[in-house]
Amino acid sequence: MNLRVKAWHLPPRLLTGAYFINSGLAKRGADEATAGQYHGFASGTYPFLGKMDAKRFTSLLSAAEVAIGVGLVLPVVPAWLAGGALTAFAAGTLGLYLRTPGMREDGSLRPTQQGVPLAKDAWMVGIGLALMIDEATSRGRS
Numbered sequence: 217m218n219l220r221v222k223a224w225h226l227p228p229r230l231l232t233g234a235y236f237i238n239s240g241l242a243k244r245g246a247d248e249a250t251a252g253q254y255h256g257f258a259s260g261t262y263p264f265l266g267k268m269d270a271k272r273f274t275s276l277l278s279a280a281e282v283a284i285g286v287g288l289v290l291p292v293v294p295a296w297l298a299g300g301a302l303t304a305f306a307a308g309t310l311g312l313y314l315r316t317p318g319m320r321e322d323g324s325l326r327p328t329q330q331g332v333p334l335a336k337d338a339w340m341v342g343i344g345l346a347l348m349i350d351e352a353t354s355r356g357r358s
Contacts, residue, residue: 221291222350228343229298233288236302240281246274261315262308280305299347306340313337 221229243254248270254277255270265273284301287293312334313319319331327335 222295225295225347225350228347229288229291229295232302232340232343233285233298236281236285236288238285240278240283240285243274243278243281246271246278250274257312257316261312294351295347296351299344299351301344303341303344303348306337306344309334309337310341 243250246254251270251274255265255268255273258273258277259266259268284298284305287298287301313327313331316334318328319334320326321328
């Protein structure tokens with residue numbers, strides 16, 4: 217296993233990882249009202265989540281964000297794995313952006329003011345894909 221980290225991986229991994237860790241820790245121990253908001257927003261787009269308890273959902277969301285953040289920050293986690301986790305999570309939040317009314321201007325992909333916090337997740341999809349693509353294309357060259 218190659219544990220060397222490419223220099224260009226460090227800025228996106230460290231900055232995005234720190235963002236995820238902070239976001240996940242901020243959700244830890246959320247009160248009922250806050251958990252209900254997170255759960256309601258997510259289950260409005262992904263109805264299968266509606267069966268889950270709001271506090272449990274928020275606890276799992278928090279744990280997932282912290283785990284992804286730690287995976288990005290720790291160089292022993294391969295880029296393809298860290299990038300894959302980031303891509304999957306960010307794609308889910310982009311689904312919220314694309315499917316939730318009021319997040320985009322009518323007939324457009326342009327975000328409304330309410331949609332900007334989710335629209336930025338497109339960058340995280342890009343970072344995750346770049347990490348995965350780089351690792352996949354450089355395997356034969358190392």
